[in-house]
Amino acid sequence: MMNKLSTQPPKGTADWWPEEYAIRKYIFDTWRSVCTRFGYQEYLTPLVESADIYRAKSGEDVGGKELTVFQDRGGRELAIRPEMTPSVTRMVAEKYESLAKPIRLFSIANFFRNEKPQRGRNREFWQLNFDIFGSDDLNADVETLQIAIEIMLAFGATKDQFQVRINDRDLINSMATDLLKIEQGKVSDAIRLLDRFGKIENDELTEELKNLGADPDDWDEFYSYLEKDEKAMQSYGGSVFKDNEGIERMEKIWKNLADLGYSDYFTFSPSMVRGFDYYDGMVFEVFDLSPDNNRSLFGGGRYNGLAGIFGSEPFPAVGCAPGDETTRLFLESWDLLANIDTSPEIGYLPILSKSLEGDAQKLAATLRKEGMNVVLGLEEQKLGKALEYADKQDYPNVVIFGEDERLAGKYKLKNMADGTEEDYPI
Amino acid sequence: MMNKLSTQPPKGTADWWPEEYAIRKYIFDTWRSVCTRFGYQEYLTPLVESADIYRAKSGEDVGGKELTVFQDRGGRELAIRPEMTPSVTRMVAEKYESLAKPIRLFSIANFFRNEKPQRGRNREFWQLNFDIFGSDDLNADVETLQIAIEIMLAFGATKDQFQVRINDRDLINSMATDLLKIEQGKVSDAIRLLDRFGKIENDELTEELKNLGADPDDWDEFYSYLEKDEKAMQSYGGSVFKDNEGIERMEKIWKNLADLGYSDYFTFSPSMVRGFDYYDGMVFEVFDLSPDNNRSLFGGGRYNGLAGIFGSEPFPAVGCAPGDETTRLFLESWDLLANIDTSPEIGYLPILSKSLEGDAQKLAATLRKEGMNVVLGLEEQKLGKALEYADKQDYPNVVIFGEDERLAGKYKLKNMADGTEEDYPI
Numbered sequence: 001m002m003n004k005l006s007t008q009p010p011k012g013t014a015d016w017w018p019e020e021y022a023i024r025k026y027i028f029d030t031w032r033s034v035c036t037r038f039g040y041q042e043y044l045t046p047l048v049e050s051a052d053i054y055r056a057k058s059g060e061d062v063g064g065k066e067l068t069v070f071q072d073r074g075g076r077e078l079a080i081r082p083e084m085t086p087s088v089t090r091m092v093a094e095k096y097e098s099l100a101k102p103i104r105l106f107s108i109a110n111f112f113r114n115e116k117p118q119r120g121r122n123r124e125f126w127q128l129n130f131d132i133f134g135s136d137d138l139n140a141d142v143e144t145l146q147i148a149i150e151i152m153l154a155f156g157a158t159k160d161q162f163q164v165r166i167n168d169r170d171l172i173n174s175m176a177t178d179l180l181k182i183e184q185g186k187v188s189d190a191i192r193l194l195d196r197f198g199k200i201e202n203d204e205l206t207e208e209l210k211n212l213g214a215d216p217d218d219w220d221e222f223y224s225y226l227e228k229d230e231k232a233m234q235s236y237g238g239s240v241f242k243d244n245e246g247i248e249r250m251e252k253i254w255k256n257l258a259d260l261g262y263s264d265y266f267t268f269s270p271s272m273v274r275g276f277d278y279y280d281g282m283v284f285e286v287f288d289l290s291p292d293n294n295r296s297l298f299g300g301g302r303y304n305g306l307a308g309i310f311g312s313e314p315f316p317a318v319g320c321a322p323g324d325e326t327t328r329l330f331l332e333s334w335d336l337l338a339n340i341d342t343s344p345e346i347g348y349l350p351i352l353s354k355s356l357e358g359d360a361q362k363l364a365a366t367l368r369k370e371g372m373n374v375v376l377g378l379e380e381q382k383l384g385k386a387l388e389y390a391d392k393q394d395y396p397n398v399v400i401f402g403e404d405e406r407l408a409g410k411y412k413l414k415n416m417a418d419g420t421e422e423d424y425p426i
Numbered sequence: 427m428m429n430k431l432s433t434q435p436p437k438g439t440a441d442w443w444p445e446e447y448a449i450r451k452y453i454f455d456t457w458r459s460v461c462t463r464f465g466y467q468e469y470l471t472p473l474v475e476s477a478d479i480y481r482a483k484s485g486e487d488v489g490g491k492e493l494t495v496f497q498d499r500g501g502r503e504l505a506i507r508p509e510m511t512p513s514v515t516r517m518v519a520e521k522y523e524s525l526a527k528p529i530r531l532f533s534i535a536n537f538f539r540n541e542k543p544q545r546g547r548n549r550e551f552w553q554l555n556f557d558i559f560g561s562d563d564l565n566a567d568v569e570t571l572q573i574a575i576e577i578m579l580a581f582g583a584t585k586d587q588f589q590v591r592i593n594d595r596d597l598i599n600s601m602a603t604d605l606l607k608i609e610q611g612k613v614s615d616a617i618r619l620l621d622r623f624g625k626i627e628n629d630e631l632t633e634e635l636k637n638l639g640a641d642p643d644d645w646d647e648f649y650s651y652l653e654k655d656e657k658a659m660q661s662y663g664g665s666v667f668k669d670n671e672g673i674e675r676m677e678k679i680w681k682n683l684a685d686l687g688y689s690d691y692f693t694f695s696p697s698m699v700r701g702f703d704y705y706d707g708m709v710f711e712v713f714d715l716s717p718d719n720n721r722s723l724f725g726g727g728r729y730n731g732l733a734g735i736f737g738s739e740p741f742p743a744v745g746c747a748p749g750d751e752t753t754r755l756f757l758e759s760w761d762l763l764a765n766i767d768t769s770p771e772i773g774y775l776p777i778l779s780k781s782l783e784g785d786a787q788k789l790a791a792t793l794r795k796e797g798m799n800v801v802l803g804l805e806e807q808k809l810g811k812a813l814e815y816a817d818k819q820d821y822p823n824v825v826i827f828g829e830d831e832r833l834a835g836k837y838k839l840k841n842m843a844d845g846t847e848e849d850y851p852i
Contacts, residue, residue, distance in 0.1 A: 005476065005479055010502065013473070013474065015469070037800070038801070039802075041770050042444060043444055043447050044450070045435065046440065047439070048506075050432065072438075073542065080506065093433045100818035110536070114499055139804040310432075375530060
C-alpha cells in the first residue's frame with residue numbers, strides 16, 4: 001500500500017490560491033506596466049542553465065551551497081536558475097555583435113534557491129529583471145534608478161516609506177584598500193564585513209576588521225565616512241577618494257536624479273554592498289523605512305565585466321531585480337494592498353430546473369460573447385442553494401434564469417453585494 | 427583561468443527574445459481570456475514538489491525516468507514539476523472539505539521533463555491547466571471539452587484544422603478484457619499498444635496483441651470497432667459494451683456537445699488512450715488535422731481517483747492541459763500567427779544635442795504620463811543615427827525634439843512605417 005502523501009507544499013514554497021494570485025498578479029502587472037512605459041521589451045530565458053554560469057560569479061551562496069544542481073540525460077550539470085543576471089547576459093552575449101545597442105530588456109520569472117527560508121525569502125520566488133546592455137553612459141545608471149523609484153511610486157509608496165541607497169564598487173574597494181589599508185587578498189572579506197555596518201555594533205565591526213588587518217589612520221574618520229549622505233559627501237574635503245572614478249560617477253548620478261525631481265527618494269550609502277561578485281560600478285538597494293521592517297527590498301547595479309565569463313569581449317550592462325515576496329510584505333505593512341480588488345468578476349448562472357438546462361447553456365454562451373465571465377451551474381439547483389454557493393465563492397453577480405424569465409425572454413442580474421436585481425432582455 | 431562558457435541555452439530549452447515572447451504571450455493571453463470567460467480563477471503551485479507525488483500515478487516516463495530529482499537542504503527528495511495535475515490535486519486536497527464545490531481553477535506555468543527533445547516537445551515547456559473539482563456531473567466533462575474547443579476557435583482555427591477525439595477509460599478497459607480477452611495483469615501493456623492503432627500496421631498490432639494473449643472472437647470485428655466514430659457507435663448493435671457505463675457517458679457527452687453546436691469539432695475515437703495512469707473516465711485529445719503534422723496537440727480527462735494518493739477521500743476531478751510548443755507549431759503551420767503584431771509600441775526620443783538633455787528627459791516623463799511608451803536616448807545622437815537605431819529596433823515612432831522644437835514648445839512624431847511627421851504641442 002502507498003503511504004499517505006502530504007498535502008503541504010514543500011518547505012520554502014507556497015500555493016497561491018486565486019485571492020493570493022490576484023495580489024501577485026497586481027505586483028507583476030505593475031512591474032510590467034512601468035518597464036513597458038520606459039520602452040523595455042519582455043523576454044524569457046530557460047528555467048535551467050549550465051550550473052557553471054552561476055558558479056562563475058554569483059557568489060559563494062547563490063552560486064554555491066544554495067545552487068540546485070542535477071544532471072540531464074546527457075550527463076550535463078544543470079541548475080535551476082537562482083537569479084536572472086547570468087542567464088540574460090548569456091542570451092545577450094550570443095547575439096551581441098549583431099544587435100543595435102543599447103538593448104533594453106525585462107522579464108518576470110520564477111527562481112529557486114536551496115536556502116534557509118526566512119521572512120521575505122522563500123526558496124522559490126519571482127523576480128522582475130530589467131537591464132540595459134551596451135551603454136556605459138551614466139544616463140543608463142540614472143534610468144535604472146529612475147525605474148526603480150517609479151516602480152515604488154506606481155505601488156503608491158511615499159518618501160516616508162522607502163529610500164534608494166546608492167554606492168559604487170570603486171568607492172567600496174578604495175575604502176578597503178586606501179582607507180582601511182586591507183591587503184588585496186582580503187578585500188572581499190572586508191567588503192562583506194562593511195555590509196554589516198549599522199546591523200552590528202561599531203566596536204564589533206572594528207574588531208573583525210582588525211582581524212583582517214585593517215589599520216586606518218583614524219577609525220573615527222572611517223566611521224564618520226560610513227555615515228555620510230550625498231550632501232555631506234559633496235563637501236568631504238581632503239578625502240582619499242578625491243580622484244576616484246566612483247565619486248565622480250556618484251556625483252553625476254546624484255545631480256541627474258535631483259534634476260529629474262527624485263531628491264526625496266535617494267541617498268548615498270557608503271557602507272552599502274551588493275552580495276553578487278559581478279557588480280563593478282554603481283550599486284543600489286531600495287530600503288523599506290518602516291522601523292519594524294528596516295531591510296533591503298531589492299537592488300541592482302552595473303556589471304560590465306560579467307559577459308567575460310562567456311569568452312566574449314565584456315559589454316556594459318546595468319540592471320535591477322525586485323522580488324515578489326519582499327514587495328508583497330512592503331505593500332502589506334504599509335497598507336498599500338487595501339484597494340486591490342481580489343474578488344473575481346464573475347456572474348453565476350445556476351440551472352434552476354432540469355428543463356431549463358439547454359436554454360441556460362445557450363444564455364451562458366450569449367453572455368460570454370457579450371463579455372461577461374459566466375460560471376454555469378453543472379447540476380439542477382434551487383435558487384437558495386445557488387445564492388449560497390455564489391456567496392461562498394465570492395462571485396459578485398448571479399444570473400437568475402427561471403421558467404418565468406425564459407417565457408419573458410429575459411434574465412435577472414442580482415448584485416450579491418447590495419441584493420438589488422435588474423432585468424435584462426436576452 | 428576560467429574556461430569559456432557556452433552562450434547557448436541548455437538542450438531542450440530556448441531563449442525567447444521579445445519577438446518570440448510576443449507570440450508566447452499571445453498564446454498565454456488567449457488561454458487566460460477563454461478560461462476567465464468561463465469563470466475559472468487563476469492559481470499557482472510551487473515549481474518543485476515532493477518527488478513521490480509524481481511517482482505515484484504519473485506513469486513510468488513522466489513520473490519515472492524523465493523526473494528531475496534533487497535533495498533540498500533537509501534531505502527531502504524534490505522534483506521539478508513535470509505536469510500540474512498532481513500538484514493542483516494536492517493543493518485542492520489540502521482544503522477540499524472547507525471549500526464550496528464545484529471549484530474551477532486554471533494556471534499557466536512552466537514544467538520540466540528530462541526527456542529526449544523532439545519537434546513539439548521541449549524539456550522545458552509551458553502549459554495551461556484548467557480543471558473542475560468536486561463535480562461528477564457529465565456537464566463538467568462537457569464544459570471541459572467545450573473550453574478545449576473554444577480555445578482552438580479563439581486562435582482562429584477551423585473544423586478542417588483540428589478535431590477533438592473522445593474516449594472513455596472504461597471502454598478501453600472493456601476492450602482489453604471483454605473483447606480481446608486479455609488477462610488482468612497485462613491490461614496496461616495492451617492499452618499502451620492500442621494507442622498505436624493507426625500509427626503501425628494492423629498486422630503488426632495483431633502480432634503484438636497476440637503476444638500479450640489477445641484472443642478475440644473476431645479480429646475483423648475488433649478492427650472495425652476501432653474505426654467507429656460516434657455515429658457508427660450509436661448504431662453498433664450487439665456490442666459487448668452495451669451495458670458499459672463508459673458508453674452511456676459517451677453518448678450523453680456527444681449529445682450535449684452536439685446541442686451546444688460543436689458537432690463539427692469532435693469525434694469518438696475508440697483507440698485513443700491518454701498516457702497518465704490517473705485517468706479513470708472520459709479522456710480526450712485535440713488533434714491537428716494537417717497531413718504533415720497529424721498529431722495530438724493536447725488532451726485531458728477525468729481523474730476522480732487521483733486525490734486518493736494524499737490519503738483523503740478521493741474527489742471528482744476533470745481537466746485539460748494545452749502546451750505552448752504544440753500550440754505554437756499548430757498556429758504556425760496553419761498560418762494563424764500572421765496577424766499577431768510582435769513589434770513593440772514604442773516612441774524613440776533621441777537626445778539631439780547635449781544642451782537638450784534635461785528638457786528631453788522632462789519631455790519623456792510627460793509623454794510617459796500621457797500613456798506613450800518612450801525609450802529615451804542615452805547619449806547625444808545625430809537624427810540620422812537615431813532614425814537608424816529606431817529602424818533596427820523596430821520602434822514604430824520617433825519623437826523628434828531639436829532646438830527648433832524646444833523653442834516652439836512642441837515635438838514632431840515621425841511614423842517610421844510611412845515616414846510621415848506630425849507636430850504636437852508639449
